[in-house]
Amino acid sequence: MLQITKLNYRIKNTDILDIQAGTMEPGKFTALMGPNGSGKSTLLKLIAGDLTGSGQILFHHKILADIPRRARARDIAVLPQASDLSFPFKVREVVALGAIPLALPDIEIEQKITENLRITDCLHLEKRAYPQLSGGEKQRVQLARVLLQISTSKNPLLLLDEPTSAQDLGQQHAILSMIRTLCEEKKVTVIAVLHDLNQVLKYCDSCWVINAGKLHDTGDPRTTLTPELIERFWRYSPKKLLAGEQTVLI
Numbered sequence: 001m002l003q004i005t006k007l008n009y010r011i012k013n014t015d016i017l018d019i020q021a022g023t024m025e026p027g028k029f030t031a032l033m034g035p036n037g038s039g040k041s042t043l044l045k046l047i048a049g050d051l052t053g054s055g056q057i058l059f060h061h062k063i064l065a066d067i068p069r070r071a072r073a074r075d076i077a078v079l080p081q082a083s084d085l086s087f088p089f090k091v092r093e094v095v096a097l098g099a100i101p102l103a104l105p106d107i108e109i110e111q112k113i114t115e116n117l118r119i120t121d122c123l124h125l126e127k128r129a130y131p132q133l134s135g136g137e138k139q140r141v142q143l144a145r146v147l148l149q150i151s152t153s154k155n156p157l158l159l160l161d162e163p164t165s166a167q168d169l170g171q172q173h174a175i176l177s178m179i180r181t182l183c184e185e186k187k188v189t190v191i192a193v194l195h196d197l198n199q200v201l202k203y204c205d206s207c208w209v210i211n212a213g214k215l216h217d218t219g220d221p222r223t224t225l226t227p228e229l230i231e232r233f234w235r236y237s238p239k240k241l242l243a244g245e246q247t248v249l250i
């Protein structure tokens with residue numbers, strides 16, 4: 001369970017984020033939604049501990065900021081919007097960075113690296129130099145790294161900032177489907193910034209709609225994301241299109 005109370009983050013006397021209260025259930029996939037600049041990445045960074053604001057974030061009834069760094073690194077992993085490395089690391093070495101907080105024998109780490117490369121469709125890239133990969137390949141390698149980082153946790157929390165932004169259509173669905181399975185089978189709590197309404201409707205248990213730094217609404221995407229709400233915050237009127245047997249919004 002993640003509980004947020006009176007969370008405020010300001011820059012030069014301006015509120016970037018101001019959330020009075022909100023909770024997220026463990027083992028669920030929650031989307032952070034809202035227009036550009038509304039505060040979604042700021043919220044992820046506050047939960048990750050990369051930014052410090054006022055107020056409180058509790059994770060499984062413990063104050064997040066009080067959890068020792070190493071323990072926090074084993075429970076909480078963050079996939080940022082972009083991750084460039086200037087050193088010519090091999091893909092396998094990049095994923096291995098996720099094992100730094102884990103106290104595991106080498107053989108187990110190697111097995112876990114292989115497993116996470118496999119589920120992110122990166123196994124064929126393992127010997128390649130990371131800087132030479134495409135944007136989508138780099139994003140999947142980083143996903144493998146963060147999955148490895150939380151792989152020993154009993155209460156894993158995965159924070160993803162636009163995890164499918166560089167992926168082709170097939171990879172977008174493969175990744176979101178894999179993340180859903182992690183929620184259901186391994187009870188991973190996932191919070192992801194997502195812009196695609198159809199992806200949120202298809203894969204997420206709940207959504208938080210953020211606008212101008214405030215939490216406007218939370219709930220099941222199928223009831224929360226009404227045409228009125230989409231029109232109000234995104235200034236766009238979605239149309240329903242029947243694609244095969246599925247209705248999609250365009």
Ligand SMILES: Nc1ncnc2c1ncn2[C@@H]1O[C@H](COP(=O)(O)OP(=O)(O)OP(=O)(O)O)[C@@H](O)[C@H]1O
Nearest residue numbers: 011016034035036037038039040041042043193210
């Ligand atoms: N260091 C900073 N200095 C000044 N303003 C900042 C700083 N960091 C963020 N902001 C502002 O805070 C607001 C929220 O930024 P944030 O990155 O959280 O938005 P977002 O909802 O993730 O946007 P996007 O969908 O475009 O990624 C934006 O208006 C941004 O310009």
